[in-house]
Amino acid sequence: MKTILITGASSGIGKATALRFQSEGWNVVATMRDPSAGADLGTLDNVLVTRLDVTDAGSIAPAVADGITRFGRIDALLNNAGYGAYGPLEAFSTERIRRQFDTNVIGLLEVTKAVLPHMRANRSGTIVNISSIGGQITFPLGTLYHGTKFAVEGLSEALHYELEPLGIRVRIVEPGMIKTDFGGRSFDFAMDETLADYAPTAAAMGRLFGKLAANPSAPEVVAEVIWQAVNAPKDRLRFRAGQDAHTLLDDRKAKDDVTFIGGIKDLMGS
Template sequence: MTTRTVFITGASSGIGAASARLFAERGWNVAATMRSPEKPTGLDASDKVALLRLDVTDPTSIREAVAAAIGRFGSVDVVVNNAGFAAVGPFEASTADQVQRQFATNVFGLMDVTRAWLPHFRGRKAGVFVNIASVGGRVAFPLYSLYHSTKWAVEGFTESLQYELAPLGIRVKIIEPGPIKTDFYDRSALPVSSPGLTAYDDYVARVTPRMTGAGHSGASAESVARVIHRAATDGSRKLRYTANSAAVLAVRRLLPDALFSAVVRRIFGG
């Protein structure tokens, strides 16, 4: 059997890095793409692992990384759209530029990477896109309004795409991680606040430690990588995969809106 190849965005840390390691361990070729491949990440380049530069907000870098992956490995079987971050804070404190940056990475970047791979997948009449959404693409928590709106967008985008791509032999998958212990809650987060806007201070002080605490005690990036690998290889048309999120999603399904919101308020101190 020929060696399969996966192309991963945001492979410098967290879920992307864990996925790159897992696919490599399982014998795949890995195009591990990241904004700064020159920085140490714990991932070593080898004959089966290419470290490629890709900023999902930079169309030239997308084009070059796609060409480099095809040049290096011949073809690609699976694209993992993983790159993403959260802007965190009250919506009123955000700027239009912050909203733009949030969508540029989590939504428009994901769409641009997907579009760049479609001709290749169509030519092969096969391919799998694994899009990393979030439990936050199905439910919403306090102070993450910008982030949630991007992940809800990824959910709708991916769910719709499955129909037009199925006749072409291309499948799409949505991964919905719950809290996962990565740089997401610290290094990667974009704090949203506005000097002089104090009306939200008490609320932010009450809620933020609980939200961050949930992340710090979350599941491992490796556990999500295993779900991504399963989604990439199970050969099914299954669309959504949970990862440390099944319980929350079950509760969300069972409770009416008002009751679910009351639970969120109770947990996060809203």
């Protein structure tokens, strides 16, 4: 029986993936900041709910050790925990900027580092990093979020060179707009009344998101893509999730910067 460790399994994509792998007969180490949020997952067979805050280095090794003690090994890691900091750069304190990168980038690296010695000893394992369409294209007032997701794309692609010879695979999953709490508690919007210069861009961002998020996919769509990514043939790096992800990223590939960004600006209009 195989085992996956998931970060941010309390809701959304992480939870849907925990349920998907459990239903396929995998063991699941469902990690989250507050394990009481995983009470329902914890009642399922072969699911271990344990605490892991990706920004709390001291919580990472014990969660990985718990998983290995309970299930014997970890075959796959899903780096899913993350949130979106949006707003004008000037509206963010240094602490808030750091929290975005600590969660979406440094936390992902630290969890990966904690699992690697085990996977390296096994000469086997798959690491799936949740990026976003926002790891390939950008939206206004997303300097911080897109900075983190572009980082996830680059670090994942680079990491795959050093892990592939050791039997460890890296996968990048790029969801489009997904119906989760990402736009709610996982959306850290910063604005400040002294920064009225940015108000028109904030309004344009609202119009753009209204259009792009009109038809979000279910988190189960991403869970299915993650399932495929973990079980895919050896040499594929990127996996999109959701029809909008295919449409937008195909369009991005087909166009030069000015043309593609012009299209985004058109969508920002009223």
